[in-house]
Amino acid sequence: MKTYLDFVSDMVDDPALFDELSTAGPFADVDELRSWFAERDYQLSDGDCEALLTQQRLVADSDEEFQY
Amino acid sequence: MTSASPRVQSSRRSPVFSPAGLNPSVVFDVPAAWYPRIYPVNLTPYAQNLPDGDDHLSLRALSYYLLPGPGPTYSHSAYFDPYSPYFHLMAGVYIVAPADGKRAPIEVLSALSVNEVIGFFQRFRDPEPTASVGEVTLTPTGADRWYLEFTDNQSHLCVGSHMPQEGLPTLFTVPNKPVAGARHWSDLIDDYADADEVLGFGDVSYHNEYLIWKWRMGIRFVDKMGQVHDSRSHPHEFEETRQIANSARIIDRGTGIIPPPAYQFAGNRKRGPQ
Numbered sequence: 001m002k003t004y005l006d007f008v009s010d011m012v013d014d015p016a017l018f019d020e021l022s023t024a025g026p027f028a029d030v031d032e033l034r035s036w037f038a039e040r041d042y043q044l045s046d047g048d049c050e051a052l053l054t055q056q057r058l059v060a061d062s063d064e065e066f067q068y
Numbered sequence: 069m070t071s072a073s074p075r076v077q078s079s080r081r082s083p084v085f086s087p088a089g090l091n092p093s094v095v096f097d098v099p100a101a102w103y104p105r106i107y108p109v110n111l112t113p114y115a116q117n118l119p120d121g122d123d124h125l126s127l128r129a130l131s132y133y134l135l136p137g138p139g140p141t142y143s144h145s146a147y148f149d150p151y152s153p154y155f156h157l158m159a160g161v162y163i164v165a166p167a168d169g170k171r172a173p174i175e176v177l178s179a180l181s182v183n184e185v186i187g188f189f190q191r192f193r194d195p196e197p198t199a200s201v202g203e204v205t206l207t208p209t210g211a212d213r214w215y216l217e218f219t220d221n222q223s224h225l226c227v228g229s230h231m232p233q234e235g236l237p238t239l240f241t242v243p244n245k246p247v248a249g250a251r252h253w254s255d256l257i258d259d260y261a262d263a264d265e266v267l268g269f270g271d272v273s274y275h276n277e278y279l280i281w282k283w284r285m286g287i288r289f290v291d292k293m294g295q296v297h298d299s300r301s302h303p304h305e306f307e308e309t310r311q312i313a314n315s316a317r318i319i320d321r322g323t324g325i326i327p328p329p330a331y332q333f334a335g336n337r338k339r340g341p342q
């Protein structure tokens with residue numbers, strides 16, 4: 001099974017993977033997140049899950065938009 | 069006003085993705101001390117009538133950048149803390165679309181960056197935002213690859229008493245008055261003070277005809293007591309800007325450039341010295 005870093009590399013070559021991930025969330029918890037990646041043959045570590053869920057939380061926070 | 073602290077605990081560099089719906093997208097590897105969110109900016113308003121030899125070009129462009137995370141005692145980015153080694157450290161990438169089937173020339177990057185920096189200062193209500201690029205050095209580093217460095221640049225420091233206290237994300241909301249029991253930027257520097265030197269450099273290349281500049285910046289300034297502060301004196305933190313910028317991977321769907329909405333600035337948008 002491939003790793004999360006493999007996923008990031010694959011995503012650069014296949015933008016559809018990026019878009020799939022962008023539209024798949026929000027993931028409710030680590031299990032749901034791991035399941036989504038496992039279906040695509042990627043295995044996430046605890047650190048990967050923590051980082052992804054943190055990003056998901058920040059992106060979902062509308063307070064975070066900033067333009068100039 | 070500020071809300072919950074956005075402090076994030078992490079122990080390593082993690083891939084961080086740009087927001088959905090934009091093109092090209094980007095992935096950065098972000099160190100633990102940096103805030104794990106990519107901020108996109110529509111650069112198109114800043115990319116109008118850019119000088120190009122005897123002519124001028126109007127282009128479409130976007131930027132993605134990252135800021136250092138909050139310090140131990142505050143919830144805004146350490147970018148705004150002159151006591152921090154992360155003061156005015158930033159890293160990101162410019163993506164400039166081809167126009168009429170032609171690549172944007174590298175020469176537009178100096179005026180584009182000046183315009184953008186002035187826009188950034190305006191957002192923080194600097195009453196007289198200034199920025200200029202001094203000497204431009206472009207060094208070939210390979211096929212279709214260069215290293216671009218701006219030296220002798222002038223700019224204000226981006227902290228001052230007019231900084232908005234509402235309507236900005238927590239990471240960008242900096243107390244504009246001293247807070248009891250906490251050190252404050254105004255103890256060290258004046259309102260929107262002049263920087264002694266602004267550092268700006270990074271690798272330039274083309275990706276699917278997009279002009280790509282993986283930039284990073286730092287600062288040198290002299291505080292009220294005459295002490296010199298220089299980003300380069302903090303090699304670990306300064307090196308992180310290089311790691312971030314160089315980690316940028318561009319993801320192009322072939323749809324053409326799709327930037328975020330342009331910000332509608334309440335005042336007149338000024339252009340910097342060309």
